[in-house]
Amino acid sequence: MKIPIIQVGKDKDFSQHLKTKVHHVFVFIQVFEREGGIQSYVKDIFRAYLALNEPFYAEVFLLRDSPSCFNPFESESLKFHYFKSKSPLLERVRMAMALLFHLLRQRPQHVFCGHVNLAPLVGLLCQPLGIPYTVMTHGKEVWQPLPTSIKSSLQKAAQIWTVSRYTRQVACAVNQLDPNQVKLLPCAVNGNDFTPGTKSTALLERYGLTKTKVLMTVARLWSGDIYKGVDVTIQALPQIADVFPEVKYLVIGRGDDQPRLAKLAEDLGVGDRVIFAGFVPTEELAEHYRLADAYVMPSQEGFGIVYLEAMACGVPVLSGDADGSADPLQDGKLGWRVPHRDPNAVAAACIEILKGDDPRCDGQWLREQAIALFGIDAFQKRLKEQLLSLVNSP
Incomplete structure (x- = not known):
């Protein structure tokens, strides 16, 4: 079974009729002050989001990044909030309060939770306000039975995004998730950065x-x-x-x-x-x-x-x-x-x-x-398809 490149032509007319900005919120643990597969994946999401040329606007909450970090994605479409502190408890409380106030004041159309460990917090804040949320998963963190609070937050999410068929299969089996709720957004590779060449x-x-x-x-x-x-x-x-x-x-x-x-x-x-x-x-x-x-x-x-x-x-x-x-x-x-x-x-x-x-x-x-x-263009098409499907959902 191949992972198809999603064609978004059928959404073209719909996206052109978006009269006002669609307000999103992203919540991540750490993106810029640590290197790893999840961090690369999130940066690809930012890169693709900025290239969508849609009336989308997002505020990004970063639990363990600081304002001094190098962030090339700050723009009119992506605004970042940093909560890194010497106290893990303090940074979590500060972010939770800031996120709650933002949800109350701005009422975004959708919240994207970047890690299952943040899902209980996001679910706790979003559910009483009727704000739908999506949880991103990446692999091994959902291959085993999850604590009840995390599992419940996943089950109540509007969608769950994951990177592979295997992770969808295992996560659904061990955590009683609906496979129809889990959408694929595979990783991407930047063909401009990774190119063939002679051996140095x-x-x-x-x-x-x-x-x-x-x-x-x-x-x-x-x-x-x-x-x-x-x-x-x-x-x-x-x-x-x-x-x-x-x-x-x-x-x-x-x-x-x-x-x-x-x-x-x-x-x-x-x-x-x-x-x-x-x-x-x-x-x-x-x-x-x-x-x-x-x-x-x-x-x-x-x-x-x-x-x-x-x-x-x-x-x-x-x-x-x-x-x-x-x-x-x-x-x-x-x-x-x-x-x-x-x-x-x-x-x-x-x-x-x-x-x-x-x-x-x-x-x-x-x-x-x-x-x-799996190039950046294919990733961008998939992301656009997912975001437009959420705007179009009841």
Whole structure:
């Protein structure tokens, strides 16, 4: 099943008849003072919102960001309120009071809650005022049974947005949600930032990758995130090296699990093949992706924006086979999906990729598919469709 690019032509006449501004409210935990998949997703929402050319106006409440943060989205269409404090309790109380006063005075048409942990607060304030709200979900945070207060807030929401079919399926099953209530707004990739290109000679020399086959992963190396599969890929390296003796594995990311991973590589005799690059700024990621002959992350993801980033750079990808990565990989049409804790399956797939005979190794085709299905334009169309459907709903 493919994720379609939504066509919004049928809404064109309707949107032209919006005589006055539609007032929205967005509520997020933190967007600008932390980097991560959720933060990138929210910034794409802001970017798309500003490009909609519709009579939409939103006020954005940010629990843990401060006014000093760099925010390129402040505009006539997006106004931001910051509540970061040294006291978590104080910042939450301040935001709750400000949000309540805003809802009472302005009566926005819709409120968008950016995380399930904020859903009870948003639901508590919106429900008595008859203001509909939508809750955004992203992945693992809704894969397990939620506390009663959060579950109730989700069940009473006008809509729930999520990034993948898998997350919709699991969240509905374990939290008794109506699947018809859950709408898909998948992650996006910026095709201008992530582009194909030649391997950087400077980076090849920096990491000792000259004349090698390069596997790569971009992931947090936290002990609580072993599901990312870096350890499984390390376990697969001896088999891969039997076929490709020049193979090396570049791991980008940082965290407290790195010593364990480094020891695992040493114990398996592949310590010299694993390079821990540490943290790489977002603006340097594309140049690093271009070093890879294969992007390998046999993980369990809510979606997996990194797969899109790699494909946009023309790099073939490998993911797990029981998670939200089914959407960016289009159920295997655009990449290899393997059992996420199976080193043998990872090794076999990596060997196929490095041989380069499979059509899924065609970098230009991969990029075209990724941008067509999940580029910023496609994301903007989906967002517009969702927002107009809410305006048009009873």
